[in-house]
Amino acid sequence: EAQVTQNPRYLITVTGKKLTVTCSQNMNHEYMSWYRQDPGLGLRQIYYSMNVEVTDKGDVPEGYKVSRKEKRNFPLILESPSPNQTSLYFCASSFSAQGLSYEQYFGPGTRLTVT
């Protein structure tokens, strides 16, 4: 089954404790992206990756890191989480051709609470 998986689905942590949210897709998509969803703000892009070893900042990259060592995986790293990073996070992937992406497939979401 074609899907995007994220782990963990729920996470409660404390300020400053490094964490990683994993994202994996089995559709051989070139393009992957991370979003955060906050009430009244919709989805805002954190980072995206056009392909292996190619990543770039989205609208709200501060406090986050990513890596793309393999095509299927795109982990999101919070080196020192803060309460304002409490949010619902979605990973997405899409097919990409000639630099253009198509519809994105979303993971189930990770609800992160930072106390």
Add this chain to the structure above:
Amino acid sequence: AQSVSQHNHHVILSEAASLELGCNYSYGGTVNLFWYVQYPGQHLQLLLKYFSGDPLVKGIKGFEAEFIKSKFSFNLRKPSVQWSDTAEYFCAVNLHSLPNNNDMRFGAGTRLTVKP
């Protein structure tokens, strides 16, 4: 700055009523347009998309949307809603702009509540 506006924050309808959700974007270049739906507790799923061609596109579950280029709009419609359409709806615009041809912008979302 490029943006996507969804003017209705919360829409409440009775079953069988007609639905129209507005979406406007501010970008003069080439765009791909999408509507996604998020059912309670679930991830976003694609309802429909527009890349080119006929500006009236049909999606799943009886939804359709019309791209009006002159108005920078991509409104979502359904002639008769059902209780199961209760969800949050997001308009998204993929801007074809260098260096990032994958610049995807989402609206803030419209929460639809359908009363049985």
